[in-house]
Amino acid sequence: MADRKVLIVGLDCATPQFVFDKWAAQLPTIASLMNRGSYGLLRSCVPPITVPAWSCMMSGKSPGTLGCYGFRNRSDYSYEGMSFATSRAIKEDRVWDILSRAGKKVVLVGVPQTYPPTPVNGLMVTCFLTPDTSCQYTHPSALAAEIKACVGEYMLDVDDFRSDNKEQVLAQIYEMTKKRFGLFKHFLQTKPWDFAMVVEMGIDRMHHGFWKYMDHEHPKYEQGSKFKDAILDYYKYIDGKIADLLTAVDESTIVFIVSDHGARTMKGGFCINEWLMREGYLTIAEKPEKSVPIGKAKIDWQKTMAWGEGGYYSRLFLNVKGREPQGCIDPGDYERVRTELIKKLEDTRDENGQLIGTRVFRPQDIYSEVNGVPPDMIIYFGNLAWRSIGSIGLGVIHTVENDMGSDDANHAQDGIFIMCDPQHLACSAVKRDGLNITDIAPTILHLLGLPVPVDMEGKVIL
């Protein structure tokens, strides 16, 4: 297997119900890879969020082992100490670290949690956690000039995503994708590589920005919108881009199409801190005049037992004596309070009093290791049909808007997995079950002829 290569096309948020079912017939390149190889649902980590999911995929380890539970993590047990999960937050090897040490050449473009760039045996273009391209966003640094010559001003992400000018948002997403795929193809054709990976963020941005125009079930569905096919059209565009990439690889290359999580319609927002206040777990010292983020609200910490973070899922923290600066839960009462809250959260309801199916996870129950400063609970409101609203001062428990403006879709637990080995073509599509996001890293190493570290939590997909 020494002469094999692995190509990974990562599509952030690409969702199985579209790729495998609803639009399969309109995505000929992806369908062809499925039909000649194997495919299946790829179970993401908890939480199924870009950070930490791509790092879980590339390290073969869970968020607990990585000590990374979201884009921002508590750096200590203070109330303010949140730090961004950059590349430095990942202390475990990702596949490119192992491959580089083994002398394999790597090409990496846009893989989340790669900023600031780290030395690899090959090249790296960092992700949307890079402030802008005036920062060092490549390894080696001299690569930036080549990128500019190749695609002009490289786009790390879409600016002003919340703009009401949807045409402009759409145009930016297409431009970002065109440049990213163009650059990646250039590298495939001009650089030596054994392992090449690109992660495109456009599908995620499309889902969050355009879902309501497509989905009749969405609470804010707009009938007859000119954007009703925007997401389908973009998937077709991506399919064409993948077809173009495949012209740059030969039969020694095993191709993967993967996503870090899926997507689903968003029914609304659940205001976690408003709910905690109503239930008597959180007390504010001063009522804000308008809605403010939890970090800017004046909390009476001595009378507060719990607070939560907003996002596509929620993290809930308990205020424990001897752990937090003004903790009020006796450590002996910790599990009792946690269990009580889990029971109440699992009983949360919509504005009509209907149960929404909220799921609550204790980190210690779902991870083999729990490193860093974990949340005390991870919450999927309505099993991710509802996002978590962290702001205080809204005065309601349920909203139809995100606290940052409209948002059409939430994440779903399952992403996509497609693998096609031109040297071992299947007669027809092989559907696989039981795939986990941590299986990808050991599979890559195995295919490239390297031993799989024993501490990787995933298994080799054979």
Added chain:
Amino acid sequence: MYTKNTGVVLACVTQQQSEVAEALNAELQKRGAGSVCVITDIGAEASAQEAVQAIIQSLEGNGIIPAASTDNPVYSDGEEEKIRKRLENLGYL
């Protein structure tokens, strides 16, 4: 070349050097010393600073030297605010 009882690092620039390093690594593995042999292909286009960074990372990655403290912040205050705003806009926070 860096040598120590616990490791060998070859800082390779050319393809030929990489091939020599790989052959040497294979030979050391045969003799049971593979786990302490490190090959760092730094690439001809790397600056001196990047070459040093690559070698240091290899040494750290193989446990030959302890990882350096990375206490210096990744973002300036302005950059951190920019990232926070971007992530809020994208719905992640």
